[in-house]
Amino acid sequence: MSASERSSSLTHLARLGFSGLAEADALLGELELAGIPRESAMSAAAVAADPDEAIGAVARLARRDEKALRALREDGQAWRALWALLGASTGFADFFLRNPGELAHLKDAGHSLPSGEEMRGSLLEAVGAEGGFAADGGETAWVALRVRYRRMLARIAAFDLLSDAPVDHVPEVAARLADAAGAALEASLAVARTRVSGGAAGAGLFPREQVAQAQLAIIGMGKTGARELNYVSDVDVIFVAGAEEDALAELGESRIVDIATRLAVQTMRGISGIEIEPPLWEVDANLRPEGKQGALVRTLDSHLAYYDRWAKSWEFQALLKARPIAGDIGLGDAYVAAVQPKVWTSAARENFVDSVQRMRERVTEHIPAGEVSFQIKLGPGGIRDIEFTVQLLQLVHGLSDDRIRQRGTLEALDALVAEGYIGRSEASAFSRDYRVLRLLEHRVQLRHLRRTHLMPARPEDLRVLARATGLSDSGPGVWELWESVKREVRDIHVRLFYRPLLSAVAALPEDERVLSAAQAHDRLAAIGFADPAGALRHIAALTSGLSRKATIQRHLMPVMIRWFADGVDPDYGLLAFRRLSERLGDTPWFLRMLRDSSAAAESLTRVLSGSRYVGELMEWIPESAAWLDDDELLRPRSGVALQQEARAIQARHGSVDEAMRSVRALRRRELLRTAMGAILGSVTIEEVADALTTVTEVTIQATLRAVRPTVVPPEHDALDFSVIAMGRFGGRELGFGSDADVMYVYRPNGVDPQRAHELSLKLVAALRQQSEDHRVPLDLDAGLRPEGRNGPLARSIDAYEEYYRRWSLSWEAQALLRARGVAGSVKLIEAFTQLADRVRYPERVDEQGLREIKRIKARVESERLPQGVDPARHLKLGPGSLSDVEWLVQLLQLAHAHDVPGMRTTSTLDALAAAREAGLVPAVGAERLAEAWRLASRLRSANTLLSGQTSDVLPVDRKKLDGIGRLLEYPPRSATQVEEDYLGTTRRARRVFEKLFYG
Known part of the structure; x- marks a missing residue:
């Protein structure tokens, strides 16, 4: 090739979208040697979002299976589909490299989307399913399932990527992805039935006929239930167990639930467990009653009992999208039919609107600061703003209007505008923006077949995203489009989502605003808060809104503020209470305890204001607040x-x-x-x-x-x-x-x-x-x-x-x-x-050894004490403290334990008591030593509880001393008394020690 021809070729490559021109040219040459004409490859590269990635992956495939690649080139549509997939997804490149035989199946890709029935049949065929059981219950079945699933996924992605207007096909693609997930769960359940009934060692076996009798319905929730799934997303499910009446009578409910639970576990493992072929996605069952703490599988009656008694408002919101997707469809339909009335009456619950609004705010608050400006799903103006707005409008108005009771977001928008609950322009903007956001989300997930909801930050990645979506000609263009969509979505969301809140706030009676902000600030300062402004912010966060929690805390707060003020550190106590309250949310037992048990509420303020050690642990173990209502706990x-x-x-x-x-x-x-x-x-x-x-x-x-x-x-x-x-x-x-x-x-x-x-x-x-x-x-x-x-x-x-x-x-x-x-x-x-x-416990006393111990003790006192610390304040090594008592007792044990059996103990106080009974220590001396040991031990622990940090030194700071004293049940402002008690107790113990140890 001449220099001018080479230059022209490189220019053509640049126009096609290649960045590494020399490398691409070399790879094209390599493909020519493998029987792939240069023009054929360059023509197909035009459909690739990232031609450089695509040609690199094609070259690797040629090295792996040259024959399969040449065969694929004969089918023009399949050839374009391959380049589209490899240019948009390194995940698919890895898949085909692991399984080059799958290239042959791309002949079906790009023309149309596979139907739900086709995918279900194909995945069941992959595991050899017949009569609900797979032919093989081993890991090979799971691998076959995952490979076949990705074959289906490649067909969906190829259609999506080759579409002239992918944004218009988002609903259809998302629906097929949800159907594929349901099909995968169905196939995995078939494998699970075989494993549980003896098809794989170690799975835990039940008789095959019993497994066949046990019904398990898999209910799709969230995007799966609404048929709005992403390429790589957690698939939210709820498991329901059941059986026909005869089987239930024969086996019993407990046995049925046991079998169904084992089936559910194995079904999840088949999708998400680590195997040769990577997991498909996470099966998330945390929307079940009681979340992670609840049973994985329940009967229908058990579910309904929970929803009738304990469920929170957000759980009914989640159930809005519930749909049977796998397993026993009859049982699944019964579940949905039973919960639907509860979903559509949930808006009548007290403060329902406020709870939905607060939940959306919490989602935003928990986004890491560095991700907020990149979040497609959770951030302000993201997908969640649209979904929450639509769901709130549905739930509020769906109480009396069944025409807007739709699962899907776009279907619900259509129904809301048709019935006049939302303006046509707002609904049109929401619908268009939702498709754009979902398309962006689909493409960033396709890139590495990995769960993510973040816009790329690098210019080169934005350029690829622009090509993959067709939404813009450039990276900056797609970013600008996204920013404009976010602004529009956020504006509509705020106007629609907070409408009920604004009217409720306007209706609040004037006499509920007792103190002005300035008056409240002065009041908090007067009763002991060091940071009144910060305390006011915590109080506002705890009591604002119309939720039941806020109502109860508004009634309690005047009393609790006084209790906090009476504590050691009121500011920290209030902060810790706010954190705990937010962790527990609207947990019924917590609110009931605060309202009905003043002793428990007061104890809570006491432990939180008195101990950072406790406050920090309670934040991670919020359920521990329940112990305060039961002394035995x-x-x-x-x-x-x-x-x-x-x-x-x-x-x-x-x-x-x-x-x-x-x-x-x-x-x-x-x-x-x-x-x-x-x-x-x-x-x-x-x-x-x-x-x-x-x-x-x-x-x-x-x-x-x-x-x-x-x-x-x-x-x-x-x-x-x-x-x-x-x-x-x-x-x-x-x-x-x-x-x-x-x-x-x-x-x-x-x-x-x-x-x-x-x-x-x-x-x-x-x-x-x-x-x-x-x-x-x-x-x-x-x-x-x-x-x-x-x-x-x-x-x-x-x-x-x-x-x-x-x-x-x-x-x-x-x-x-x-x-x-x-x-x-x-x-x-x-x-x-x-x-x-x-x-x-030597038979004969080693006098030289005892003298050496005394010498070491004297050296410890002079050398081990930290520099600059007053020895009298050191709880461990100071005079009359722990070390004095323990060394004296140990000296006596070495000298006398052989003859005094009671002294053969590892306990300091038990050995001291035995020495007293043996006449080795005077009664008064033993009492003074034990008193000093107990007090030093209590002060040492109290010091750690107060600050959350370990220290062996009695603080000089009066506030800390007072705090330690309060933990030891001294009255307030007892710092001096604590100090005097300790110094006096250890002085008396030291005199006993010196007389017995050195005398």
Whole structure:
């Protein structure tokens, strides 16, 4: 090719839309060698939104299956369809590279859309379905289903992309996408029936005849139900179980629900689980009664009972689009028929309009700041503005007019304008803008076959989007069009959506506005709020609107404000209450508790204004507010109950990460329960320590159970491994913010010693990793092991025995006084305990060792205290504080526990009581030591509860001291009294300590 010919060719490529001209020219040459004429490729490239992507993908396909590509070129329409797909979607390029045999099926693409019946038949054929059961219940059936689904999807996309006016075909394309989703669920359900009835090991088996008798209806919700689905979107569903009367009588409702639940789980897995062929989309069942917390599958009667008693307004709004899409259609039709009357009477519920408006606002508020200007779906002027406006108008006017009861947004718009509820110009603008927004959404999802609702930011991506939609000739043009659509949609939305609110606000009586803003500001400042302006904003957010929640809180707020003002930190308490209230929304039990139980409401203000530790945890566990209405729920749960729950969690979850997320949630919940009980005086300091220790033990035990199978291979299962609690953990004396001191021990039991050591270290690493919690840290501190931080993290029982026999130092024997096995092999724990007893309860007193402990204690007092901290204020290392009491008791144990059995305990106070009974400590001295230990422990925990941060120093700040005092049930403004009580108590304890320890 001459230079001029080459230049002309490159110019032609640029006109076709190529950017990388040299690379495109080279790839065209490569295709020519593969038997694809240059002109044929260049002609087809004209239909590609991104010709560079398209030609690259075609070249890769040629390298993979040259013959299939040449065969496809013979069909002009199929050839254009391929280039259109590859130029608009890297996802389809990947699909055809994985499955080059699918290229042959593009001969049907681009001419027309496949019908719902055709897709359902094709997908059922792919899994060999007959009589509701697939031929194979294994993973191969799921792979076949996914490949066939994407074949159908390619046909839909090809028609869409090759259309002269794709914006006009949006409703039709969206409807076929919803039909494809229903067909996929139907095929996956057929596979699920085979799996559940014995077609795949491990699926959980039921007799085939029982599976056949169990009915499962899959109800499409949202865009699926309305036949308005995207290319890649969560498919919202609700599962309904049932059976014919004879089957119900024979099997019982519980059995039917069990089978249906297993079918639902396997159906979802077939669509969304990880297989060789990637998942299709997420099956989202969170619109079911009680959301994620509710049963996955219910009977029709159970659904109706929930909707009659508990459902919120938004749930009826969601049900507006409910439609049977798979499974037993008769049962699905019965479900829809039963809920429809409830949907169309929901607008009569109190403050329904306000609740719908607030829900739309919450959606906008939760968009990340960086995404707002790119959000096609959720942002201001986006798809949601149109949908919410249409649905609100439908629900309000559909109460008495059944002519506007449509599922689809565009059909509903047509009905609303026909019946005079919306102007023709507004409806026309909404209809046109809705199609434009949906087309943009379709194209950005097609790009990588990935769920997204964001406009691209890069100019080159906008250029491709403009070509893919046909809405503009350039990237800036498509962006400008989108901005104009957003402005128009937002304007119409505000005018229509807030009409009812404006009239309601105008009707409010004047006497409800008791104080002006200035008067309210001054009042809040006077009663103790440091930021009255901020408090006013929180109060406005809590009480504005016409919802039931706002009404109840308007009545309660004057009283609650006073309670907050009486608390330690009124400003934080009010902020935390607002966050909690927003998390709980219109939850009936929460509003009922606030209204009907003044004690619970007051307790809520007390814990929120008194503890950032509690406030931050309650935001993540809002249901904990219910505990305030039942004193028993504030009591720590038993170790047995927590163990059972932890084991149940691990049985439910297939992966370690999933199980440990739930175990960490269990730990946070129980820490919160204990903290709330401590603040409200429901539990003593001893009970707090025991509860915190118990939940830490359960967490470590559950973590070890979870990680061991992933670390220790079956051939080394004889290896014993245990966790030994040390320090305050071993003494069952943990406080809020305490580390968990531990040691690790193993016994090879025939495993190669070096291999046993390596596996034990891996167990330690896995324990640390899986127990990490950024919300409430759990630090497994192994610093008390032999040789301290210089020693190996884990030792064999024999190595421990040799070490303690030959090299053990006095402080290491002292550390063992609180050693207690908490997790792992029981036999190994028993062996370690016997070893520890020989070291920590020696038959003969080591006078030199006792002198060394006294020397170390003196050094700790002079060297370990943080620089600049007043020693008298250090709750752990200061004179007369925790360290003095514990070291004295431990010295006595080393000297006398062999002869005084009662002192053979890891508990400081129990050992002190035994020493007193043995006459080793005077009664008055023991009382003073115990008093100092309890007070220092309580102050240490209160310090953490107040600030949410761990600290061992009694604050100097008077406000913080007062806050700590309030948590310890001192009256307000008791900072000085708290300080004096602590300093006096520790002075008295120090005198006892010096007399007994150094004397």
